[in-house]
Amino acid sequence: MTRGSKKPMRAFFLACALCLAAGAALAQDLQSLLQQNAEEIGDPSRRTIAEALEPVLESDLPQVLDFLERYAAREVWQRPEDGLFFYAEEGDDALTLIDIDTGEPVGTASSREMNNIRVNAGVRGVINSALVQFQLSDDDASRRIAALDAIARSPEPEHLAPLLNSIEDEPSPAIRERKERLASILTARFGESTEARVAAIDSMAGDTSIDVRATLNQILGASDEIGETLPEGENLAGERELTRDEAYAELAEEGLASPRVSDADIAAALQANIEGDAVAGVPVATMSDPAARIRAYEALAESGTVPPFVSEDEVDDLVDAYVYYQVYYEDDPAVTDAARGALGAIETRVALYQFADIALDALSLASIYFLAAIGLAITFGVMGVINMAHGEFIMMGAYTGYVVQQIVPDYTVSLVIALPLAFAVTFAAGVLLERLVIRHLYHRPLETLLATFGISIALQQLAKNIFGTQARPLTSPAWLGGQMEINDIISISNIRIAIFVLAAIFLVGLLLLLNRTRLGLEVRAVTQNPGMAASMGINPDRINMLTFGLGSGIAGIAGVAIGLYAQVTSEMGANYIVQSFMTVVVGGVGNVWGTLAGAGLIGILQKGIEWFNPSNTLAAQTYMILFIILFIQFRPKGIVALKGRAAGD
Amino acid sequence: MATLLEVSGVSVTFDGFKAINNLSLSIGEPEMRAIIGPNGAGKTTMMDIITGKTKPDEGRVLWGEMSRNLLGMSESRIAQEGIGRKFQRPTVFEAQSVRENLQLALKNRRGAFAVWLRPKGPTDDERIDALAEEIGLTDELERPSGELSHGQKQWLEIGMLLAQEPRLLLVDEPAAGMTPAERQHTTDLLKRAAQTRAVIVVEHDMEFVRRLECKVTVLHEGRVLAEGSIDHVTSNQEVIDVYLGR
Amino acid sequence: MQRSFFFRNPSILVFIGLLAVFTLAVTLMSAGAGSGAISTSFVKTLGRTLCLCLVAIAMDVVWGYCGILSLGHFAFFGIGGYAIGMWLMYARTEEIVVSSLAGATLPPTPQEVSDAIGSQIFGVVGSSDFPAIWAFAHSLPLQLLAVVLVPGLLALVFGWLAFRSRVTGVYLSILTQAMTLALSLYLFQNDSGLRGNNGLSGLQNMPGEDLGQDVISIRFFWASALALGLGYVLFGWVVSGKMGSVIRAIRDDEARVRFLGYHVESYKLFVFTITAVVAGIAGALYYPQAGIINPAEIAPIASIYLAVWVAIGGRGRLYGAVIGAALVSLASTWFTGGGAPPIDLGFYRVIWTDWWLVLLGLVFVLVTLFFPKGIGGLVDLLGINRPVKQGRTGDYGPDVGAWRKREGEEE
Structure with missing residues (x-):
């Protein structure tokens, strides 16, 4: 807020206060206030209405707001004989008149006896901005906010003064802040003096909100122009870089050059000028040759039937003869300079925020991959077994969550039940798979891969048969539904935060389990040297069974988590399996940190590539996989590789 | 006796454990050399380095008249240069017949297209028959080698080694699991080979080493502890300490 | 030479005859x-089944003989289809446009x-x-060359990268799967230049000749049979003799083959590329x-289905792959096409369109567990083939480490 805008405002306030006192002394009811200018109000025009309504606006009567709204909505009637104003309800054949002060019905009249006051658009605009003043100072905070929303939606120059007036008396600090922001946005666009506008624009630098950016962009709006020289005295935005063809096309459009003759033009001209079976002496039958067409066209052009070809030299000359530039709609260079500067600063900050947003996205994607892959990494690392049915275990967990929700209607409770139940179900399924199939295929990793693939297609089809092919929703509880907004650009949905937390819990839990418990010790022993472990009295069978169960159980929990933000289908597992393999392979086998590193790398990569080409997630995935294939070339054992003899090279 | 292989200043570390520590060794052609040493002395790692399976952290391995460095070569290239290796445990291709195993090992062109389009040399069958005679598997030529006894597999492995016609033979515990008569046969065979080429035998069995009648190198903790005739090294106090414990 | 080749491999003659x-x-x-x-x-x-048999024997050579479980050979199959499809679609559209x-x-x-052809073909993807x-789509010889060269070059580059860094076993399988996924994701894009998920269509029409589908179908049948026969002989030649011996040796113990002086990577690359x-x-x-x-x-x-066919048919023998591919793909058509009668269990009606995949999956698991030789193994029972006792060596991926193999034998 600057001194320049403050002075007239204070004067205006003073005048208002005086008038209010006077108006209150003169009349106590709305009707009598209206009667002071009954003629102008009864037949309003844009020019006179503001003055005519002045006594009304300056009064402190509570009914004024209602009246103005109804007036603008053409619900006010005037009785010709005495010039009194009424609201009216239209009945079957008569109007029920309602007193504008008391709101009581005062009689009936036929519609022919009454004049409906015609309010045109211009008048309505005046009234609306008068209304804004009332709304902005309304006692009801929600109405004030609604008024601010309306102004923000379609800002008009008339809004500025009432908005500025309403700031001083605003009781709520939050709304006051909003009003001040909106005021500076309006000042930037419609302020009276250059200094006021520049100051307002400068105050917005660093504000990344969308409305501020939209305002600045509006100020920087420019029109494309062509001229022989750059004009003097106009607020130039700069010259335009055009290709030769684009430039010529614009010249042609502006009528500054004759359009070039396209192939389609030639064809049309030739068709229009066929005489017998030839055009200008060139036989139609030869016209499949472009050279023949050009010959015929040139002949036509010589005879003046069609416009001649524009030669390439002519094009060059014409294009060079003009300058192509942009002129700001805004005339004041100081304002546009300030706006450009502010926008530049804002865009830098926006880019920074977007980067942070992408980083958050990458983090949550990495969490999902980690959850999906860690179970696989455990079974692969400990047992050297690739479980192709891992994705189906994820699906099984998600469907467990869905079934629980069908039985337990409370989403929070059902989630609390579903997580351990999903673990139990998939743990059991994993142990069953290990006992029935995988146990017989140790030392045959490729065949395990195939056998578990058989399980995978059977389970997938089974899920289709039971639950159908359409996606089933797994609804998250309300407290997980929203999103955390840090500012206009950075936001992250609560569900993703929850998944991140879940991944962190699993990371810590697994590290504790593997490094601090007896079971973990035995698992690590079996990972590094099963033969030696067996000879030390560890039962590898039991360890394998438990490990496989654990890996599968984690897949089940991951399934519930994934199901909460994606949809539950029989194919959801298949969508994650390849990425999970990648995570394990890239990270390095047999190591929780490796999986974390792999998930992190893949998450960051995928989001990073999407950043460069946001419209195309398919391309992002393609490039990511290609990157991984190349990555494996250089680190075949992954990021975190077991070293030395234990790696079993 | 020209130097065929010279290992100099080679070291390799696995996870902080120095498996080979500044090892130097040289073999002439023809020569027979026995290498002994307790478990973990680095015998197998040394052979891994020579055959290209393990890359050392430092040092050089020079080969042949041109003194070419073997360290930059792939395993297959080194084998083609003329270094053959017999593993401690017989690793024959069990799904294939004895003849196929020998045919695989027979010195011939190793390129894929050469093998595909011209699979057999004119004298291959005779060479295989001669080898089979030598290793006593003439009657088993068409049997899958997986059906052979352990001793026969050892023989087949030796036969494959000879079939490669290498200039340097690396033989890891050739006598393990053999009857006394077979041991004698093996000794003879190795000694005969050593008349025309270099042979390095890694062995635990002192009696067997004594019968080879050759220079002995004792390895300990990845370096050469002693070198000389069998009587010389067995009277060396350090060697006795290492073998018997102090 | 040729006579002795067939003499030594009677199964090839039997197959060609059948x-x-x-x-x-x-x-x-x-x-x-005919009638x-x-x-x-x-x-x-x-x-179509004959074509699937052909790709199955290629898969068998690369997996059953050379031990590379490639999950990418159907991608090469698809590339071949796209290459010829481009010409078919172009030529057909050209006829219509003209x-x-x-x-x-x-x-x-x-x-x-x-231009008219372009807007006809790419209208669906808004271009x-x-x-x-599509630069060569107008030329049949060039596109035929692409059928051979594009899969070959892709396999060569990919294989060279993968084999030289000694990626083996399940790692290699995952890597080939990644390649396949990348390719299909790329093709799914509208701006891939191959009509995105619309793919290429109308390929059943033969441009340039006014033939009915009945004639075209039998001609393609002949071509497929010829290709299968030639492919069978080619691969029979590759997997017999010393080449086959080296390849199988690589499958069973590639480190040992290296110490024999064979450049294992070249052999793998050869097999991978020729099968592609x-x-x-x-x-x-x-x-x-x-x-x-x-x-x-x-x-x-x-x-993966390709691997399933080969496994069910019996890998490590070419006719096994043919049996597997033919049987499973025809059964698949029969079951999912509604040809199989539903089974009424009283409480539940088993409709095969729903349950075929469940059955296939379970059958596949059972085959892997109990009949690792697949259907082709039955031939051994008939005593036609000299039974070769399979060592268990081939089952170990080198990534697991040699010491595990020893334990496997001791068990």
């Missing part, structure tokens, strides 16, 4: 060249024809310009008989 008899029988019963006892669509199904432009007042220029990869080329040829014959190709055909799952 294939010839089968081709003759189908020809005599077809609508295009019409077999419908044209069934002739196409049989022709005949529709024939009525125009001016005879069309080549540019107009090309009308020819992408760069054959897979591309099989695809080029398959898709004209299917009529349409889209990226879903290339999805990783298809390559």
Whole structure:
């Protein structure tokens, strides 16, 4: 807020206060206030209405707001004989008149006896901005906010003064802040003096909100122009870089050059000028040759039937003869300079925020991959077994969550039940798979891969048969539904935060389990040297069974988590399996940190590539996989590789 | 006796454990050399380095008249240069017949297209028959080698080694699991080979080493502890300490 | 030389003989060249099956003989299909465009024809310009060359990268699967230049000749049978003799083969590439008989099914792959096409369109567990083949480490 805008405002306030006192002394009811200018109000025009309504606006009567709204909505009637104003309800054949002060019905009249006051658009605009003043100072905070929303939606120059007036008396600090922001946005666009506008624009630098950016962009709006020289005295935005063809096309459009003759033009001209079976002496039958067409066209052009070809030299000359530039709609260079500067600063900050947003996205994607892959990494690392049915275990967990929700209607409770139940179900399924199939295929990793693939297609089809092919929703509880907004650009949905937390819990839990418990010790022993472990009295069978169960159980929990933000289908597992393999392979086998590193790398990569080409997630995935294939070339054992003899090279 | 292989200043570390520590060794052609040493002395790692399976952290391995460095070569290239290796445990291709195993090992062109389009040399069958005679598997030529006894597999492995016609033979515990008569046969065979080429035998069995009648190198903790005739090294106090414990 | 080759491999002669008899029988019963006892669509199904058998023997060579479980050979198959599909679609559209432009007042220029073809083909993806990869689509010889060269080069580059860094076992399988996934995702994009998920269609029509589908179908059937026969002989040649010996040795213990002086990577690359080329040829014959190709055909799952066929048929023997591919794909058609009668269990009606995949999955698991030799193993029981006791060595991936192998034997 600057001194320049403050002075007239204070004067205006003073005048208002005086008038209010006077108006209150003169009349106590709305009707009598209206009667002071009954003629102008009864037949309003844009020019006179503001003055005519002045006594009304300056009064402190509570009914004024209602009246103005109804007036603008053409619900006010005037009785010709005495010039009194009424609201009216239209009945079957008569109007029920309602007193504008008391709101009581005062009689009936036929519609022919009454004049409906015609309010045109211009008048309505005046009234609306008068209304804004009332709304902005309304006692009801929600109405004030609604008024601010309306102004923000379609800002008009008339809004500025009432908005500025309403700031001083605003009781709520939050709304006051909003009003001040909106005021500076309006000042930037419609302020009276250059200094006021520049100051307002400068105050917005660093504000990344969308409305501020939209305002600045509006100020920087420019029109494309062509001229022989750059004009003097106009607020130039700069010259335009055009290709030769684009430039010529614009010249042609502006009528500054004759359009070039396209192939389609030639064809049309030739068709229009066929005489017998030839055009200008060139036989139609030869016209499949472009050279023949050009010959015929040139002949036509010589005879003046069609416009001649524009030669390439002519094009060059014409294009060079003009300058192509942009002129700001805004005339004041100081304002546009300030706006450009502010926008530049804002865009830098926006880019920074977007980067942070992408980083958050990458983090949550990495969490999902980690959850999906860690179970696989455990079974692969400990047992050297690739479980192709891992994705189906994820699906099984998600469907467990869905079934629980069908039985337990409370989403929070059902989630609390579903997580351990999903673990139990998939743990059991994993142990069953290990006992029935995988146990017989140790030392045959490729065949395990195939056998578990058989399980995978059977389970997938089974899920289709039971639950159908359409996606089933797994609804998250309300407290997980929203999103955390840090500012206009950075936001992250609560569900993703929850998944991140879940991944962190699993990371810590697994590290504790593997490094601090007896079971973990035995698992690590079996990972590094099963033969030696067996000879030390560890039962590898039991360890394998438990490990496989654990890996599968984690897949089940991951399934519930994934199901909460994606949809539950029989194919959801298949969508994650390849990425999970990648995570394990890239990270390095047999190591929780490796999986974390792999998930992190893949998450960051995928989001990073999407950043460069946001419209195309398919391309992002393609490039990511290609990157991984190349990555494996250089680190075949992954990021975190077991070293030395234990790696079993 | 020209130097065929010279290992100099080679070291390799696995996870902080120095498996080979500044090892130097040289073999002439023809020569027979026995290498002994307790478990973990680095015998197998040394052979891994020579055959290209393990890359050392430092040092050089020079080969042949041109003194070419073997360290930059792939395993297959080194084998083609003329270094053959017999593993401690017989690793024959069990799904294939004895003849196929020998045919695989027979010195011939190793390129894929050469093998595909011209699979057999004119004298291959005779060479295989001669080898089979030598290793006593003439009657088993068409049997899958997986059906052979352990001793026969050892023989087949030796036969494959000879079939490669290498200039340097690396033989890891050739006598393990053999009857006394077979041991004698093996000794003879190795000694005969050593008349025309270099042979390095890694062995635990002192009696067997004594019968080879050759220079002995004792390895300990990845370096050469002693070198000389069998009587010389067995009277060396350090060697006795290492073998018997102090 | 050739005579002794066939003499040493009688199964090749038997196979060629059976294939010839089968081709003759189908020809005599077809609508295009015989009595019409077999419908044209069934002739196409049989022709397609022959192509699947061809890609299956390629898979068998690379997996069953060389030990590389490639989950990418159906991608090569698809590339072959796309390569020929581009020409078929271009030539067919050109015919339509030329005949529709024939009525125009001016005879069309080549540019107009090309533009019209472009907007016909790429209209579905909101474009009308020819992408760069269509540069040779007008030429049948060049596209035929692409059928061979593109899968071959892709396999060569990919294989060179993968093998030289000694990626083996399940790692290699995952890597090939990743390659397949990348390819199919790429093709799913609208701006890939190959019509995104619409794929190429109308491939069943033969440009340049005014033939009915009954004649076209039997000709493609012959071509497929010929390709399968030639492929069988080619791979029979590759896997017999010393080459086969080296390849199988690599499968069983590649480190040992290296110490024998063989450059294992070159052999793997040779096998990987030659099988990829054959897979591309099989695809080029398959898709004209299917009529349409889209990226879903290339999805990783298809390559896994290929492995399933080979495993069920019996890997490590070429006829096993043929049996597996033919049996499973025909059974698949029968069950999912509604040909199989539902089973009424009283409380539940088993409808095979729903339950076929469950059955296939379970059968596959059982085969892996109890019949690792697959259906082809039954031939051993008949005593036709000299039984070779399989060592268990081939089952170990080198990534597991040699010491585990020892334990496996001791168990």
